[in-house]
Amino acid sequence: xxxPFRPDMLPDARVLxxxxxxxxxxxxxxxxxxxxxxxxxxMLTGCDVRRPExxxxxxxxxxxxxxxxxxLLFDPNKLAPTYPASMILRPPKFNAYYxxxxxxxxxxxxxxxxxxxxxxxxxxxxxxxxxxxxxTSIVIKHICVEGWSYIGGWTGVPLRVFLERVxxxxxxxxxxxxxADNYPSSIDMASALHPQxxxxxxxxxxxxxxxxxxPLRLRTAVKLGYKxxxxxxxxxxxNKYPGGxxxxxxxxxxxxI
Amino acid sequence: xxxxxPETNGVATSSVTRGRRLHPWPVxxxxxxxxxxxxxxxxxxxxxxxxxxxxRGFHFSSFWRLGDWAAWSLNWHFAGMWFLVINGxxxxxxxxxxxxxxxxxxxxxxxxxVQTVIDTLHFKIAHEDxxxxxxxxxxxxxxxxxxxxSQVITGIAIWKPVQFSGLVSLLGGFQNARVLHFxxxxxxxxxxxxxxxxxxLVPKTLWAMIAGGPRLKPGGRAKEGHVA
Numbered sequence: 127x128x129x130p131f132r133p134d135m136l137p138d139a140r141v142l143x144x145x146x147x148x149x150x151x152x153x154x155x156x157x158x159x160x161x162x163x164x165x166x167x168x169m170l171t172g173c174d175v176r177r178p179e180x181x182x183x184x185x186x187x188x189x190x191x192x193x194x195x196x197x198l199l200f201d202p203n204k205l206a207p208t209y210p211a212s213m214i215l216r217p218p219k220f221n222a223y224y225x226x227x228x229x230x231x232x233x234x235x236x237x238x239x240x241x242x243x244x245x246x247x248x249x250x251x252x253x254x255x256x257x258x259x260x261x262t263s264i265v266i267k268h269i270c271v272e273g274w275s276y277i278g279g280w281t282g283v284p285l286r287v288f289l290e291r292v293x294x295x296x297x298x299x300x301x302x303x304x305x306a307d308n309y310p311s312s313i314d315m316a317s318a319l320h321p322q323x324x325x326x327x328x329x330x331x332x333x334x335x336x337x338x339x340x341p342l343r344l345r346t347a348v349k350l351g352y353k354x355x356x357x358x359x360x361x362x363x364x365n366k367y368p369g370g371x372x373x374x375x376x377x378x379x380x381x382x383i
Numbered sequence: 384x385x386x387x388x389p390e391t392n393g394v395a396t397s398s399v400t401r402g403r404r405l406h407p408w409p410v411x412x413x414x415x416x417x418x419x420x421x422x423x424x425x426x427x428x429x430x431x432x433x434x435x436x437x438x439r440g441f442h443f444s445s446f447w448r449l450g451d452w453a454a455w456s457l458n459w460h461f462a463g464m465w466f467l468v469i470n471g472x473x474x475x476x477x478x479x480x481x482x483x484x485x486x487x488x489x490x491x492x493x494x495x496x497v498q499t500v501i502d503t504l505h506f507k508i509a510h511e512d513x514x515x516x517x518x519x520x521x522x523x524x525x526x527x528x529x530x531x532x533s534q535v536i537t538g539i540a541i542w543k544p545v546q547f548s549g550l551v552s553l554l555g556g557f558q559n560a561r562v563l564h565f566x567x568x569x570x571x572x573x574x575x576x577x578x579x580x581x582x583x584l585v586p587k588t589l590w591a592m593i594a595g596g597p598r599l600k601p602g603g604r605a606k607e608g609h610v611a
Contacts, residue, residue, distance in 0.1 A: 182455075185455070185459065185462055186458070188458070189458050199543060199546055200546065201546060204545065206545040207545075207552070267544075269557060271453070272434035272453070273432070273435035275558060347545065372454070375454055376454035376455055376458060377457065382546070
């Protein structure tokens, strides 16, 4: 039977002959291209129905937008509520991406705090050097992204004091941390300069215990718990987004409270 | 010359005789946007909840959780919140400015509430005229709107407990705010169960929220249907 789609009047055969290579190449290319994209689509939806890539990237885009909104909401002069020392939880609550039995204590005698990035004086610091700097104590609430919270008392060097002392570029965007437990983390400069952001050396008036970051950890009242790296070994001031351990797995980066 | 007075203007006349729908199109759009966003907020909230439960031993199985682990539940929740807040704000402004809240949800007389409860217990559920809400319906709609507003307030408190520390102490502390946020969810889910059950029992209410429902007389009631 004659196809109903066939035109009644066929074009001159010469016209077709003149353009035959072009028509053929178009068809072949189009077929290959559509075949490939169809295959890719099947693989895309087949690999993870619960978390398709398009949805994931849309959620991450909104999460980055939320980071900007959070930075706008952050008031550098707003202090977190503080509590009397009697309310300090002893010992503090342990939390990490591994169990407390897997904590590898850091030897303070050989430990050094390395500096990198936009810092004038990059000489490494010993624990004694840091202890000689002016110390501040705060009793603040630790709030975990999971929902639990506790009141802890921290003593140490305000990060602002330290950054000023080493000649860091305070107009840089990020302050990044490396740790002995391979838990990279980073915060924005405004939060780093907040008066309740400490390089903590003590908890509850005593030297930090091993599971809680001895000899040095970050403790900031203006971020969720996962932005407080323990066993800090290096600080870098940078304008290049440094990310972090949980951030790489999808958690929001700013995590301000 | 053809003089057209406002009274005889064709457009004006037709809009008066046709009357507005029970659910004008903005209400329907906002309703369905809210339906999707609420489901996202509730199920992603269950995913976040599960890492540190409010009620000891009470978990939501993975089937009920949006996001395959906490990070994605959190990202869903913090994406959904914008749609919930923007849609909700437009809805509140619309409800007050258009007079819909006053017309549909007021007045509520305690005696009417009691009577409706008694009637319902006797399986006398009047639903011939879906354009008029009974006292219990009015009460439930007001409760769920307030619960939605409360969820945003307690949500802001647990999202930014330092920036809004005054709000947190007003709510009785961070953990208390969390419990209130959880309780607000429970109220909304409780409403949803009743709301869905009744919509399925009286399918024309569901259809009305899609197509707009019966046209109203100027007084706000249906042109047809029984009014007891």
